[in-house]
Amino acid sequence: MSENRQNNNPKQDKPLDGSDQVAVRQAxxxxxxxxxxxxxxxxxxxxxxxxxxxxxxxxxxxxxxxxSVAGRIVAFRLMGKASFLKVLDRDGRIQSYVRKDEIGEEEYAAFKKLDLGDFIGIRGKLFRTKTGEVTVRAKEYRLVSKALRPLPEKWHGLTDNDQIYRQRYLDLIVNEESRERFRTRSQIIREIREFFWDRDFLEMETPMLQSVSGGAAARPFRTHFNALDCDFNMRIALELHLKRLMVGGFDRVFEVGRVFRNEGLSRRHNPEFTMLEAYQAYTDYRGMMELTRSLIQQVSERALGTLQLERNEGDTIDLSGEWREAKYKDLIIDAVGRKDWFDLPKSAKLEKAKELRIEVDPSLEDFEVTNDIFEKVIEHTLIQPTFVTHIPKELCPLAKITEDDSSTIDVFELCINGQEIAPAYSEQNDPAVQRSAFMKQVGEETQELDDDFLLALEHGMPPAGGMGLGIDRLVIFLTKAANIRDTILFPTLRPS
RNA sequence: GGGGGUGUAACUCAGUUGGUAGAGUAGCGGACUCUUAAUCCGUUUGUCGGGGGUUCGAGCCCCCCCGCCCCUACCA
Structure with a gap:
């Protein structure tokens, strides 16, 4: 890639016929x-x-x-004595008009040697062309940076997915929708921060390298720290450290940060992804419901200017007003068509799952069979924003038990666009209950026991609501992206 | 991991029954003072993803490998 073409290229001896575009540009x-x-x-x-x-x-x-404008030449229409070109800068394109009789014969000859992709600076007065396009009439121009490699084809652009992800800069130069999507993503994250700052939250930074990665059940990436000669994990969630801050007295905190899960790739999964978590003392999951709804509404309103999101499927997601609430159990009973579902033995549940054409592993726990039905039958139907509440306690060890129903916890899972976007809890702050919930989980799932976190809880944590939100998935439906990789600039790929 | 698809010029793609590689764009040379995928004339470029096999002959058929995409599985 970076070999010295001036000296080593044998083609240099032959006349340049245009067959090697890089050599032509180098010459x-x-x-x-x-x-x-x-x-x-x-x-x-x-x-x-x-x-x-x-x-x-x-x-x-x-x-x-x-x-005086500057940018990359992305369109070049040369004529004998006058030319038009389009220059791309961070805001978009602007046209320039360059005339031989205004910049001089020599300068014009040199100008015609420029290439698509070169960076150019142009100074001159603005005028309007016959067709009404605002154009800079060049008084002076300078090549400011040479491009040694050609751009992708101008009409069809760049469509090879591998190249789009591996050479994202080319995608960004050539594909306006892509440029626009990442601009929107940046705006979304900015609006998220503004929202929390306005509500008196502090933005915090917690460690990515952890000796115990808790806060979720996921396989971590492992690495080794030489100086201490011990293994570390990359974090899989932000939760346990932000809660330590609640113990420390910062009782409104949030963090936007990368988490890493050593799991598969798919249209909805990337091993590193961006998570928002927020914790607020003296509120609960109901408070988080208001917070989450307001957050998404405000972000959508300000970043996109609307609460009505058209989907590629043709329908519209309506983010306005109050959002639907539905109890987990009611959704399940509705889906399976049996009121006595939760009293059925596992064998009957397995049979029903088969009827619904879901593959279910018979070794699953009872509640896991039910949850499979939720994830495979119900979740993808929840297109309009829906808070799913009263979730079985086995599914999450970090939340408080519902007061009048000891089988459920005070949480919601917000589903939009057929995906789980944001879970929120009334956070468990009883160290003894927390420990026993962890103990039940360890072994069967991959949640690791974090003794240091339990020690912190024993010092007392105020009652609090907490929420987590997958930013990439939020960006997916806010920008109508088809794939999580279209919302992550440099998605994880096999090394080339 | 399983199933399906795909890989041809710098880019986007075509390639018939197995007969020796093609278009547009980009590039190069020329014409052109309001273009918008500028136009017009001329013109260069290929390890057909890699390896092996069948065949007189393979981009095309067979086998192995690699990349990418989709579905599926895994996945709080």
């Missing part, structure tokens, strides 16, 4: 250097971006002030 660059022109200038004084420049020329104006 142009060498020629420039010989002529004393620096193809990688230290800087260019950019006074306006494309959008800022376009805003200067209002409808009623024929021409406008002088501006």
């Amino acid at each position: 142009k660059l060498d020629q420039m250097r010989e002529n004393g022109v620096d193809p990688f200038r230290a800087n260019w004084d950019q006074t306006h971006t494309s959008i800022q420049a376009q805003a200067l020329l209002t409808e009623d104006m024929e021409d406008g002030p002088e501006v």
